[in-house]
Amino acid sequence: MxxxxxxAIFIISYGLIVxxxxxxxxxxxxxxxxxxxxKIVSQYEAFYNVEYAIDYNVIFLLIGMMIIVNLLSKTGVFQFLAIKSVKLAKGNPLQILILFVCITAIFSAFLDNVTTVLLLVPVTLFVADELELDPFPFLISEVMASNIGGTATLIGDPPNIMIASKVQLTFLNFICHMAPAIFFVFSFFILTIKLLFGRKLHVKEEIRQKILSIDEYNLIKNPTxxxxxxxxxxxxxxxxILHxxxxxxxxxxxILGAAILLVISKEDPHHVLKELEWxxxxxxxxxxIIVGGVVKVGLISKLSEGMISLTKPSAENMFVTAIATLWFSAISSAIIDNIPFVASMIPLITNTAHAVLPTTADVKPVIQHSTLMPVWWSLALGSCLGGNGSPVGASANVITISLAEKAGYPMSFKKFIIYAIPITIETIIISTIYIWLRYYVIC
Known part of the structure; x- marks a missing residue:
């Protein structure tokens, strides 16, 4: 029973979220x-049990980074970078777009994509208004860049944090395995947005000169x-990097970094904590807790049995499983938010590993088995990049659309997916080639 x-709770919850x-x-x-x-899970199991409980490593990593970025945002450095980018591009709208996209991707890799778009979207809207440009090419390019850039590192996108916490992966593991893939994905993405938007972006000369006259150094509010x-x-x-x-x-x-910055910044913690994304x-x-419940009752075990039957993984090779995970993750993450999807997939892949791979006391845990690792990297690539596929695919998408609508620039579901779906397919094809070459040809 x-x-x-x-x-039922799981399916209804997901349906309402979507x-x-x-x-x-x-x-x-x-x-x-x-x-x-x-009593599907007890309070003790939900809060403390290793198998079913809340992943506090994810929660407190996000809290710590939110505090640091919140304090950093009070300095005006993000506005400074926006105007500096405009000047570096000499007011050329296509070059501004590419610079903004690069800044978004880099910030998303080392902060997190949700926080990055919260900080940069208002700046983008400001620049677009000043240049009298339609902000849509900027916004959709930036939100997709945030999801692409966030894929490169452990801390860039919540799904990566969740995977790393479960599999005990390090920051350097993600740099080594994910960053090369994202380098190629992002390079093709830049070429794509140039083709899509290059001829649509034009600005009047007098307007260009006006924004070039802004002194970006005056935007730094608190140098100390x-x-x-x-x-x-x-x-x-x-x-x-060294953890x-x-x-x-x-x-x-x-958390330690956030605490130190709170102390040395002398900012009121009540104000800082109030502004976090609670x-x-x-x-x-x-x-x-919801996912812990379905893990406990065996739903994930049954799904893992289906995955084993479909992809026929073995202890020697999981190529089909890895590619199936990549595409299934991409499609699913475009339909539902990639966070709940990954929360469901982690125990599924774990159960699959325990069913297929050998275990001994002298080797790494089964979930770190070398045969299984391409599947984890496929899950990370598929879920993060697949989040670009629709307005509800990633939290950064939802936030960007909400901010644009409040500013008077609504982004319809249809208009979003017209651009998003082809780019998402492109990124997953490149990822497929990368997984195949990196783990099954070159290795």
């Missing part, structure tokens, strides 16, 4: 509450806080 109740008729945070918390009140914030951020990123050697979780490094954090918390 618990199996069907948990499955429909967006009820706020996703409310849905996640209601679903989590039902899982516990109906900027130096402190960049110093702490640099140390935190170094900590992420495998230091034997600290990324969440520990992020709805997103509680969405994660509720979602982890």
């Amino acid at each position: 618990n199996f069907w109740i948990a499955t 429909s967006e008729k009820i706020d996703k945070t409310k849905v996640a918390l209601i679903g989590a509450g039902l899982m516990m009140i109906l 806080l900027l130096i402190k914030s960049l110093g702490v951020l640099g140390i935190v990123i170094l900590g992420f 495998g050697t230091l034997h600290y979780e990324p969440a520990t490094i992020a 709805p997103t954090l509680f969405f994660f918390i509720g979602l982890f």
Whole structure:
């Protein structure tokens, strides 16, 4: 009986999240509450059990980075970079677009894509207004760049954080395996947006001169806080790179960095903490409990059995499983938010590994088996890049569309997918070639 109740809660919750008729945070918390009140998972299991509980490494890593970026945003550095980009591009709208896209991708790789679009979209709207340009080419290019750039590192996109936490992967693991793929994906993406938007972007000369006259250095509001914030951020990123050697979780490094910056910045913590993305954090918390419930009742086990039957993985080779995971993840993440999708896939792949791969006391855990690793990288690539496929595919998409609508530039579902679907297919094809060459030809 618990199996069907948990499955119903899971499916209904996902349906409501996709429909967006009820706020996703409310849905996640209601679903989590039902899982516990109906005793599908006990409160102890939801909060403390290793197999079913909330992944606190994900939650506290996000909290730490949100605090650091919040304080960094108070310095005006993001506005400075926007105007500086305009000047570097000499007011050429196509060059501005490419620079903005590059800044978005880089920031998304080392911060997180949700925070990056929250900070850069208002700046983009400001520049587009000043240049009297349609912001749509900028916004859709930036949101897709945020998801592409965020794919490159452990901290760039929430699905990567979740995968790394489960599989015990390091920052350097992601740089080594994901960054090369994203280099090729992003290179083709730049060429694509040049073809799509290059002839549509024109600006009047007098308007161009007006924005070039803005002194970007006047936009830096707090130079002292900027130096402190960049110093702490640099140390935190170094900590992420070395965390495998230091034997600290990324969440520990992020929280310590956030605490130090709060102290040395002398900012009121009440104001800083109030501005964090608490709805997103509680969405994660509720979602982890819902997924924990369906893991406990065996739904994920049954799905893993189906995956084994379909792709026929073996202890020697999982090529078909890896490619199937890549495309299935991309398609699914375009339909539903990639965060709940990955939360569901992680235990599915884990169960598949335990069913197929040998276990001994003298080797790494089964989920780190060399045969399985391409499947994890496929999940990361598919879920992060697939999030570009629709307005609801990733949290960064939803936030960008909401900010644009508030500014008077609504982005329709249809217009979004006309551009998003072909680009997403392009990125997944490149990823397929990368997985095949990297792990099954060159190796």
